[in-house]
Amino acid sequence: MRTLTAALCLGLLVAATAPARAAEVAVLDWRAALMDSDAAERAMSALRTRLADRQQEASALGEELQGMQQRLEGEGMTETARRTTLQAFQEKGQRFERLHREIAQARHEAEQAFLQQAEPRLDQAVRQVIERHGVAVLVDPNGVLHADQDLQDLTGEVTARLNALD
Known part of the structure; x- marks a missing residue:
């Protein structure tokens, strides 16, 4: 009888502690928490302002290239005009690609600088x-890969803590 009582008690103890152990596991999308923070928004806004001229130039070049491509595909152009337009198209295309690389590089560098600067605050908020x-x-x-139940998602709370640390 004592063995049965002990086994039942042990079974109840295991059943009672299983959900507690599962609650000790949580998920955090630290990238989302960081990028949704006020500091990230300020950094991205500053980057957009800094790159506005290049973005505007790239956009204008893109539209100009589309127009040139349509003219090149159309009829009624002299061979000399076609060659001149094709040369200008190639030069503007190179400038367009160069601008896109510069913009992408500037974004990458700004994101890396932000991540490096924000890492201590992220660590603090997560802790x-x-x-x-x-x-x-x-x-x-x-x-x-698998969880028997939904895990607590702490992403929003970490973002709120990050915003409070600013």
Whole structure:
């Protein structure tokens, strides 16, 4: 009888602690938390302002290239005009590609600088949220292959903490 009582108690203990253990696991999309923060919005806004002239030039060049391509595909152009237009098209196309590379490089550098600068605050915000929720295991949502139940998503709370640290 004692063995049966002990087995039942052990079974109840395991059943009672299983959900608690599952609650200690949570997910965090740290990229989303960081990029949704006020600091990220300010950094991206500053980048858009800094790149506005190049973006505008690239957009105008793109429209101009489309018009030139339509003229080149059309009829009624002399051979000399076609060659001149084709040469201008190639030069503007090279400028367009160069601008796009410069813009992409500037974005990449700005994102890397932001991530490096924001990392200590992100770490602090994550630690605060982990402590608040008693999380033992924190995983990236893309790394979860299977979970029997929905895992607590701390992304929004980390973003709120990041905003409070600014």
